[in-house]
Amino acid sequence: MDFETIESLVRLSWLLAASFFVIGLMRMNSPATARNGNLLSAAGMAIAVVGTAVLLLAGGEAEPRTWIIIAVGIAVGGGAGLYTARTVKMTAMPQLVSLFNAVGGGAAALIAIDDYLRFANAGESVALETTIFVVLDVIIGSITFTGSLIASGKLQGLIDGKPIMIPGGRIITAALAVATVVAAVYLFAGNVSAPVLLVIIAAALIFGVTMVLPIGGADMPVVISLLNSFTGTAVAMAGFVLGNDVLIIAGALVGASGAILTKLMADAMNRSVINIMIGGFGGGEGTTGAVAGAGGSVREVSADDAAIQLAYADSVIVVPGYGLAVAQAQHAVRELAELLEDRGVDVKYAIHPVAGRMPGHMNVLLAEANVPYPQLKEMEDINPEFPRCDVALVVGANDVTNPAARRPGTPVSGMPILDVDQAKSIIVIKRSMGRGYAGIDNELYANPKTGMLFADAKDGLASLVTAVKAL
Amino acid sequence: MNPELLAALTVFVLAILAGFAVISKVPATLHTPLMSGANSIHGIVLVGSMIIAASAEDPLSIALSLVAVAFSTMNVVGGYVVTDRMLQMFKKKPVAPKAEKAEG
Numbered sequence: 404m405d406f407e408t409i410e411s412l413v414r415l416s417w418l419l420a421a422s423f424f425v426i427g428l429m430r431m432n433s434p435a436t437a438r439n440g441n442l443l444s445a446a447g448m449a450i451a452v453v454g455t456a457v458l459l460l461a462g463g464e465a466e467p468r469t470w471i472i473i474a475v476g477i478a479v480g481g482g483a484g485l486y487t488a489r490t491v492k493m494t495a496m497p498q499l500v501s502l503f504n505a506v507g508g509g510a511a512a513l514i515a516i517d518d519y520l521r522f523a524n525a526g527e528s529v530a531l532e533t534t535i536f537v538v539l540d541v542i543i544g545s546i547t548f549t550g551s552l553i554a555s556g557k558l559q560g561l562i563d564g565k566p567i568m569i570p571g572g573r574i575i576t577a578a579l580a581v582a583t584v585v586a587a588v589y590l591f592a593g594n595v596s597a598p599v600l601l602v603i604i605a606a607a608l609i610f611g612v613t614m615v616l617p618i619g620g621a622d623m624p625v626v627i628s629l630l631n632s633f634t635g636t637a638v639a640m641a642g643f644v645l646g647n648d649v650l651i652i653a654g655a656l657v658g659a660s661g662a663i664l665t666k667l668m669a670d671a672m673n674r675s676v677i678n679i680m681i682g683g684f685g686g687g688e689g690t691t692g693a694v695a696g697a698g699g700s701v702r703e704v705s706a707d708d709a710a711i712q713l714a715y716a717d718s719v720i721v722v723p724g725y726g727l728a729v730a731q732a733q734h735a736v737r738e739l740a741e742l743l744e745d746r747g748v749d750v751k752y753a754i755h756p757v758a759g760r761m762p763g764h765m766n767v768l769l770a771e772a773n774v775p776y777p778q779l780k781e782m783e784d785i786n787p788e789f790p791r792c793d794v795a796l797v798v799g800a801n802d803v804t805n806p807a808a809r810r811p812g813t814p815v816s817g818m819p820i821l822d823v824d825q826a827k828s829i830i831v832i833k834r835s836m837g838r839g840y841a842g843i844d845n846e847l848y849a850n851p852k853t854g855m856l857f858a859d860a861k862d863g864l865a866s867l868v869t870a871v872k873a874l
Numbered sequence: 875m876n877p878e879l880l881a882a883l884t885v886f887v888l889a890i891l892a893g894f895a896v897i898s899k900v901p902a903t904l905h906t907p908l909m910s911g912a913n914s915i916h917g918i919v920l921v922g923s924m925i926i927a928a929s930a931e932d933p934l935s936i937a938l939s940l941v942a943v944a945f946s947t948m949n950v951v952g953g954y955v956v957t958d959r960m961l962q963m964f965k966k967k968p969v970a971p972k973a974e975k976a977e978g
Binding site for chain 1: 879882891893916924939948952953957
């Protein structure tokens with residue numbers, strides 16, 4: 404077979420891979436086909452990589468050292484990826500995704516840097532369209548690299564999760580932007596200069612840090628989703644630099660899907676993406692225990708009384724939130740639900756779109772605790788059921804249950820909420836009267852139907868389990 | 875504009891539209907696995923890393939492409955494995971091997 408035939412076949416294999424990616428994502432529409440979709444997507448990736456290896460082999464360009472680079476790189480990167488993916492706890496999922504964003508964006512930037520340096524070292528001129536994509540790739544890729552590392556560090560607790568305000572942050576950002584624009588214009592004008600590209604790289608790397616540091620831990624899900632979109636875009640730009648369609652397609656696919664997810668997330672938090680990126684707003688959750696009166700008296704309930712309410716109910720809706728994930732109480736909540744089901748109680752879970760630290764994160768955490776997914780109800784499906792439910796059990800969720808959101812003029816106004824207050828009775832497990840992320844009191848707690856069980860999510864659920872068993 | 879760039883732009887825009895269309899239908903339940911799945915797809919940058927490795931001659935180029943290959947492989951392998959781990963937990967009826975509650 405001559406080289407041209409082989410090249411055509413490899414390009415077709417890339418097209419096949421790109422189709423697998425699209426179909427794989429489509430199959431992620433439903434939990435029943437999602438796993439299959441992911442495997443299909445992985446198969447597409449394998450086809451693309453093998454095809455590339457064949458192309459390099461047939462092209463005769465590749466020397467023994469090429470294969471050594473590829474083999475060593477794959478062994479090291481694959482080992483690291485496999486190890487982290489196998490050992491990560493499900494609660495730590497968001498920081499791992501962020502880490503993979505960092506390396507993906509980093510690799511995309513390196514491709515453009517390497518490509519450009521070759522032109523620069525050979526003293527050749529570079530076409531304007533190549534320069535444009537090199538510069539875009541380097542900027543987006545570098546921002547993603549450091550931004551994702553910071554986001555990952557914040558979630559992991561290596562860096563303070565609170566918004567970190569940088570003195571003179573705006574001036575630094577403006578200076579970085581000016582430096583980048585000047586350097587980019589210089590390169591677009593037809594000058595080929597590696598040091599000038601270095602200026603752009605440095606500015607983008609610093610910008611990634613200054614962009615994410617001032618953003619609070621509670622906003623990280625949106626940031627990670629945005630950085631995922633950035634990585635996809637950087638990869639597409641690398642595709643333009645190399646003239647490679649499969650990079651362009653896969654990158655654009657991820658760029659677009661990430662952008663949509665980011666928008667969905669921000670909408671569910673009732674904030675604009677720009678507002679979040681400007682940052683300096685939401686701190687961590689109100690776990691520091693800022694004790695504040697909840698504008699009205701609050702009724703406390705004991706674990707025994709709560710257990711009786713739950714055990715003799717016909718239907719119970721569990722409303723899990725961030726606090727449940729923090730307390731690692733997924734298994735405890737499932738144990739309680741199973742006990743209740745054994746007693747004939749109908750148990751469902753109401754999942755707010757932003758429960759957890761990533762869109763849909765709560766579903767993963769509950770699935771890990773063996774909660775069957777048909778019991779997990781999305782907000783629109785479960786809200787009509789609250790008026791018919793005997794007990795709503797709120798565990799570690801706060802702002803997403805605040806009826807104040809239905810009135811204008813509060814920080815949570817307009818935010819879609821779970822209609823917990825319409826249940827016949829409500830039990831809230833909460834450590835203290837601390838405020839949620841929006842920094843306001845939750846009117847639900849002052850509702851006469853509400854009983855507060857003051858405890859850590861895990862301990863509170865454990866005491867309920869004991870109490871139900873004793874009945 | 876040269877025809878190749880024009881063709882590449884066409885592909886780019888259509889892929890963006892495909893991305894929008896495909897994702898808009900996914901239920902919130904699956905947003906995390908979806909993000910993680912999309913995350914693995916941008917590991918396709920491995921193909922680009924292999925291509926630059928093929929023409930790496932000077933030490934700097936060799937170093938850059940080696941890091942690029944390692945980074946992108948980590949993205950690919952880690953992304954797919956962790957997505958699969960997540961998705962295999964989504965079950966209709968749990969087989970509930972309760973003994974496996976290792977977490978404290």
